[in-house]
Structures are given as C-alpha cells and as structure tokens.
Amino acid sequence: MSIAPLTAPPTASSMLTSTSLSACLQNDDLPRDAMLCPGDALNAANLHQLLNAALPDKSRHKAAGWFDQTDFLLTRSHVDEDQDAYHNALFITIWKRWDFWLALPQDDAAPARANALTQAWTRLRHRAPPPLVDGLLRQFRSYDSAGQPGDWQPLQEAHAPAQALPACLQAWRQVIGYWRLAEGQRRAGRPLRDQLHATLTPARVQALTLLPIFTARYNDWSNPERNGWWEDEVWIGARQPGQREGRQWGRVLKLSWRNGPDAPGDEEDDAHACYQIDVTGSDAPPEGTAHPPGLRISYSQRQSDARVPLPLHAVPHMARLLGLFIHLEHRLQLAHARDLQALLTGAAMHDMPPPPALPRMPPFAAHETDAEVLGAQIMALSQDWQALGRAHAARMREHWERPPASSMQADEQHTPAPPADPRSAQAVAMLQLARAVHALADADLSGRFHRRFAFAPQAFAHLAARHGRAVDRLQWQADGRLLAYVAAADAGQAGAWWAISADGWAITPAPAPAPAPAPDAVPEPQARSEDLLTAAPGKAADLAAPNTVAHGLNVYGDDQGDLHGMTEDGRAIWRHHVGGAILALAASADGNLLAVGTAGGYLVLLRKGSGTDPHLVSTSRYYELRRFIFWRDAPGPLAW
Incomplete structure (x- = not known):
C-alpha cells in the first residue's frame, strides 16, 4: 500500500502534536534488567x-x-x-x-x-x-x-x-x-503486554475503524488518496472488511510514520515504518502471546519490508503502539463529537440522508426471520450499530473503573472525559428509521427493531438536551399500569399524563390520577425538572436525588443520567446510564420493573434480567424493556 502525502487532512481533527508523539515513545518508566551485559x-x-x-x-x-x-x-x-x-x-x-x-x-x-x-x-x-x-x-x-x-x-x-x-x-x-x-x-510478569491486551481489544479497534472519517471519507484501501491521512506525524488508515478481487479481506487499522530520511537508492517514500492491527475473529488460531486475543499485530521497519508478527520481546514497539493508539483514538473521537454537535445544531432533520427503507410492509408471519423482515441493508446497519454499542459500553465500564481524580488533579487537563459514542454519526438516520417503524404501529415489527437496535443515550444527547420534555412524575397502578407526567411542549401550556400498559408496550393519553393518600412517613422529595434545569451547572446533584428501593437496594438517580444501586451502608453495587438528568424513579410492586423519568424526555422501563446487557452502558442486571421518547419536535411519544 502506498503512503502518499495528503494535502487535505480531516478539518475538524485535533492534530497529534510533536509533544504528545514524543510522550508515546518514552520508555523511561519501564522496568529494565540492569544485570544484563x-x-x-x-x-x-x-x-x-x-x-x-x-x-x-x-x-x-x-x-x-x-x-x-x-x-x-x-x-x-x-x-x-x-x-x-x-x-x-x-x-x-x-x-x-x-x-x-x-x-x-x-x-x-x-x-x-x-x-x-x-x-x-x-x-x-x-x-x-x-x-x-x-x-x-x-x-x-x-x-x-x-x-x-x-x-x-x-x-x-x-x-x-x-x-x-x-x-x-x-x-x-x-x-x-x-x-x-x-x-x-x-x-516483572509482562505488565506492558497485559496493558496492551486490555487496551487493544477487537471491539475497540472495530469501534475506531467505524467512525465516519473511515467509512465515508477515507474508505478506499486501494486508492492512495483515500486510504488514510496524515494526523500530524502519524499516518492512519483503516480497511473495512469485504470481498475484493475474489478474496475476503478482514478489518485492519494501520499506523505509520516517517522513520528517518531516505537513503541513496531508496524507493520514494520507502522510509516509513508501520504497525498494522488485523481483526482476526474469535475463531482464528492464536497468533502468539504478544498478540491480544482476536487481533494480529504486525510491523515493518520500512515500507518495502514484509510485515512480520510483533515478537514478544519488542517492548519499545508495544509501548509506542499503545501510546499511539490511545492518543489517536482520543483525538479522533473528540473530533467526531465536535463534528456531530455542529451537524445536529446546524442541520435540519430533513437535510439528512434518509435511512434504509423497509423492504416491505407488515404484517409479517411469525416464522419469518429478522433478515427477511428487515432486509439486508437494515440488518447490516444493525450489525454495525450493535457492534459499536458493545464496544462503547465496554469502554465506558473501563472509564467508570478508573480511580477518581484527586483534588490536585481535578481539572480539565488531567480528568479524562468520557469516551464519545461512535454511534453518534448514525443517530439522525437511526431516529428517522425508528420513527418510520413506530408510525406503522405493528407490535411484531417494533419488537424486532427493539431487539436489533439498542438505544444509545449518549449518541442522542444533543437532541435530547434541545427537544426533551421532562418526565418528572411516575405512579404505578394496582392493575400494573404506569402513569407518567410529561411537561408541555411549549411554555405556557399544561403538561399531560400518559398511561403505559402492564406489559410495557402500549402508551395512551390518560386523565390525571386521583391524589394518593398521605403516607405514614414523609418520603424524600424528588427533584423536579424546573429545579434541575434552572440549577447552576454542576449543582443539580446537590438537590434531593430521585430514589426508590428495588430488590433490597437503594436506587438513586443523578443529574448525569446515571442510576446507582447502593446498599444500606452506602456501598455501590452497580451503575446504569439512561441519559438525561433523572427526575423520577418508581419500582413496581415486585421490584422487577424500574421506571425512570428524565429531563431529556425519556421514560425508560427497565426489567431485571440474569446478567449485564453488553449493549448498554451499565453494570446492572437491568435491560431496557421499553423506552418512550417525548421530544418537542414530534407530535407524540416515540416508542423505542
């Protein structure tokens, strides 16, 4: 593959500076055997x-x-x-x-x-x-x-x-x-290799290569002008999997840099070294203990050299690759988040390209597969969406596990920001598809869509912040229904009550419920939308946090859209992100259903399951039974 100098790198990308590149190459902190020679x-x-x-x-x-x-x-x-x-x-x-x-x-x-x-x-x-x-x-x-x-x-x-x-x-x-x-x-037991394996996972590499910069702009592996670009001192490119010239090619991420000047007799641009990461899949034979499971890492000193597998003793290269990957991943995701925010704030929905269309209309036979109902394009979109969701959820769990910054470090420079959701690029098209499915009012189709596309709160955060109608009161009824109060779409109008059926799938307007009898003990007050939305930035969490009890745990909601499962002595058991400042919580009588209302216009029904859903940013055992979205740009709730 030719590495040609490109004149038009990504305009919104934050370039990798010489200082940060140098930091990638430092091995001063690595253990050495001083007794050798x-x-x-x-x-x-x-x-x-x-x-x-x-x-x-x-x-x-x-x-x-x-x-x-x-x-x-x-x-x-x-x-x-x-x-x-x-x-x-x-x-x-x-x-x-x-x-x-x-x-x-x-x-x-x-x-x-x-x-x-x-x-x-x-x-x-x-x-x-x-x-x-x-x-x-x-x-x-x-x-x-x-x-x-x-x-x-x-x-x-x-x-x-x-x-x-x-x-x-x-x-x-x-x-x-x-x-x-x-x-x-x-x-020392090879700690650097373990760190490399923990960072370079197939899901994380795939998530990076599915960013729009790779899938829409630099997406032609055979074209030197479209197979990658120079990110300051590092060339980066990705090959998407597919059939080419009668051969099946896999997913690849490649990083290269100029390794000294050309020598007499060298081919043009031969003085480039590279690391190439191939996603091999779980069924591929192991590549050796230097390679993370599901990946093959190869390297070459010059462009004309054949790449060879990274050996276990290549410690400086492991350190360099780890540093380059972390820096580039962070910068590309930040650039992607900025591009998306500019897109969502500056472009109307009708200016966006339409999503894939359903191949045919309902009803569908019960024996028909999702592929037959949804079609090849939507199934391919689902495969990418779910893969990105798993990768992002795994990265967020890693982010949560990091120790909190000390007071000396608690500033923007040292406190890492949460990773951006790579599904953000598909968010607008996905919302259009969800609305098209919802408009058909077919329960079978809606269920298939729900299974194939896990909701991505962070990908829709900009839309929720702009259009969300607060859901700030929840009441479970004796017949199993849930009543929810939703703020008005426009100032000066009254809000409305909605009823969700006992199975969690149907939603209809409802009259205001009768006042509840006075409880024996006064409960902790729940923060209302107007309190959270008018509070100074960063101060909403100081208000009374919405809380309930489910399966013996105290469940609290915060202004970042996270639920926290806590023991009575305050020990954190799990965390679950639903998106939008949480205004109301209510558990069903048996504790298996947890209803959540947020300032972003979300009414989320969570059901207790057998394990953590890999597609959700969560460490709890709850999965989303249903999500209803109340946004000002739509006449009624959208069921997801």
Whole structure:
C-alpha cells in the first residue's frame, strides 16, 4: 500500500502534536534488567549473556528486531532448512551506512552454505579469519554514496575507519538496551503486554475503524488518496472488511510514520515504518502471546519490508503502539463529537440522508426471520450499530473503573472525559428509521427493531438536551399500569399524563390520577425538572436525588443520567446510564420493573434480567424493556 502525502487532512481533527508523539515513545518508566551485559562492554562474555537472554532454549535459533533505522539478528550456532550455517553471533545493520557482524569463535569449521552471500562470508572467514578482539570475531562493512555495501573487513581500531568502531559501539549499546527492556518485562510478569491486551481489544479497534472519517471519507484501501491521512506525524488508515478481487479481506487499522530520511537508492517514500492491527475473529488460531486475543499485530521497519508478527520481546514497539493508539483514538473521537454537535445544531432533520427503507410492509408471519423482515441493508446497519454499542459500553465500564481524580488533579487537563459514542454519526438516520417503524404501529415489527437496535443515550444527547420534555412524575397502578407526567411542549401550556400498559408496550393519553393518600412517613422529595434545569451547572446533584428501593437496594438517580444501586451502608453495587438528568424513579410492586423519568424526555422501563446487557452502558442486571421518547419536535411519544 502506498503512503502518499495528503494535502487535505480531516478539518475538524485535533492534530497529534510533536509533544504528545514524543510522550508515546518514552520508555523511561519501564522496568529494565540492569544485570544484563553489565558495563556495556563489547566482549565475548556480554555477547554470550545477550544470546542466552534472546535465545533461552535450544529450540530458538534466531531473534530479530529493529528500532529507528537499526535492525539486528541474534543467532545460535545451527544449520537451517536452507543449509545455511550460523555462528553464535549478532548481526547489526544501520540502514545503508554500516553492517556489523560480532561472533563467538567456533571449534568446528562452518558447514558449506547454500546461497551466494553466505558462501562469500564463508570464504572470507576461512581465507582470512579476523583476529579475536576481547574474545570476539568482529567484522564490518560500510556503504558508498550510492547506497551499495563494500567488502567485509576486520573491525580493528588500528585498521578500520575512525567512524566504524564508535558506530558499532553505539549500536551495540542500543541492542543491549532493547534486551534489558525485554528481560525487565519478562521478570516483572509482562505488565506492558497485559496493558496492551486490555487496551487493544477487537471491539475497540472495530469501534475506531467505524467512525465516519473511515467509512465515508477515507474508505478506499486501494486508492492512495483515500486510504488514510496524515494526523500530524502519524499516518492512519483503516480497511473495512469485504470481498475484493475474489478474496475476503478482514478489518485492519494501520499506523505509520516517517522513520528517518531516505537513503541513496531508496524507493520514494520507502522510509516509513508501520504497525498494522488485523481483526482476526474469535475463531482464528492464536497468533502468539504478544498478540491480544482476536487481533494480529504486525510491523515493518520500512515500507518495502514484509510485515512480520510483533515478537514478544519488542517492548519499545508495544509501548509506542499503545501510546499511539490511545492518543489517536482520543483525538479522533473528540473530533467526531465536535463534528456531530455542529451537524445536529446546524442541520435540519430533513437535510439528512434518509435511512434504509423497509423492504416491505407488515404484517409479517411469525416464522419469518429478522433478515427477511428487515432486509439486508437494515440488518447490516444493525450489525454495525450493535457492534459499536458493545464496544462503547465496554469502554465506558473501563472509564467508570478508573480511580477518581484527586483534588490536585481535578481539572480539565488531567480528568479524562468520557469516551464519545461512535454511534453518534448514525443517530439522525437511526431516529428517522425508528420513527418510520413506530408510525406503522405493528407490535411484531417494533419488537424486532427493539431487539436489533439498542438505544444509545449518549449518541442522542444533543437532541435530547434541545427537544426533551421532562418526565418528572411516575405512579404505578394496582392493575400494573404506569402513569407518567410529561411537561408541555411549549411554555405556557399544561403538561399531560400518559398511561403505559402492564406489559410495557402500549402508551395512551390518560386523565390525571386521583391524589394518593398521605403516607405514614414523609418520603424524600424528588427533584423536579424546573429545579434541575434552572440549577447552576454542576449543582443539580446537590438537590434531593430521585430514589426508590428495588430488590433490597437503594436506587438513586443523578443529574448525569446515571442510576446507582447502593446498599444500606452506602456501598455501590452497580451503575446504569439512561441519559438525561433523572427526575423520577418508581419500582413496581415486585421490584422487577424500574421506571425512570428524565429531563431529556425519556421514560425508560427497565426489567431485571440474569446478567449485564453488553449493549448498554451499565453494570446492572437491568435491560431496557421499553423506552418512550417525548421530544418537542414530534407530535407524540416515540416508542423505542
């Protein structure tokens, strides 16, 4: 794939600065094995120790790696499948400048080699073996101005060019530093690998690659002008899965950067290194312990090099990839959230492209599948919507698990913002589809839509804040119905009561209920919409929080749209996001149904289930039985 400089990066994207990029590359906090090759001396004892660290058992004959423009190969004495013989040695290349070969002496003569290069090496060593220096065979070669290598020569201080030995010593120390990091991670139990696996999950990679910047703008993997862009110093691109040229291709995220200047004889733009993350699926064979489950990570030092799987010892690359992914993910999601807010505040609904249409109208036979009823386009939309929902819910749970910022850190710079919901780009089209389904008033179709599209409160937050009609009073009736009071659409008008059927699916206007008898004990007052909406920003939570009791837990609602399940001693058990400042809570008589009213115009019915719904931003066992949306831009409630 060609990486061409692009002149039009995403306009709303927040660029990755040189400072933050540099932060991605710092390895100062990583553990090191300081006992590996003490003193950094270039001698036989240290090379022997380095080989034992890189090739700890007889089954491992080679270990290769790279950093910057230097790559290296550590070899154990053996003859490979091509009949090429190797010493106990280290081969270092500084791209088109120097090659160094450092080896331990061997008692037996090297076997015959198969290829021309190794035959030449054999003749050179056998005809004129270099003298031992500190117990090592040392050779070098340099490159001319055309980028061509010269002859191999003994690396002796008295006979080599003045720059040769210092260049070799510097590269030798860098290789030692690389393996000190690798050994430090191994001895510490590989915490960096565990952090990489926890961050780079298939769901998180998929969520990033499904942002509109990848699906709508840079969405042609075969076109150098549309396969990615430069995000300041980093090139980023994604390949969507699909059939191309008779072959099935999987999802890919690729990050690249310029790795030094071009050398003489290089192809144009060859000096680019890259990391590529392939989503392999749960049924794919394991890629090795360096790779997160469901992903394959490969890398290359130059664009012309074949990518190879990331080895377990590549600690600097794990750290770099982790830093790049976190920074780019954060910036792309922030840019996406800004683009969406501008879109929702500046564009009318009728200006948006229409959603996929239903292939045919109800009624439908009970035996028909969702694919037959909804059609291929809507099913594909559902697959992406649900996958993004699972990924976002997982990320929000991770966000909730982070320890709260201390008072010294509680500022915008250090307190991480909640991740943006990647479904926001599809929110307007999804709302149109939901209204089209609702207008048909077919219970079977409505149920299928409800199962296939989990509601996304954060994706609709801008619309809810602008159009929401507060739902601030709830009453369960003896016959199982729920009565809800909804604020008026316009100032100066009266609000209205609505009745929801006992099964939670039908909603009709209702008369005001009779006043409830005075309770024996005065309950805690519930905050009303006018209190929360007129309170100073950040102060709504200081008002009396809506609360109820369900299954022995105290359930509280806050002004961020979260429910909290608490024990009597104040210990948090679960958290559940419904969206919009919560104004009213009411549990059914058996506690299995929980009704929630919010300032954003949501009336949500939650039913107790057997586990956490993976599509919801929640750690509770409640799932959404039904959601009714009361917005000023619609004549009546929308059932979701």
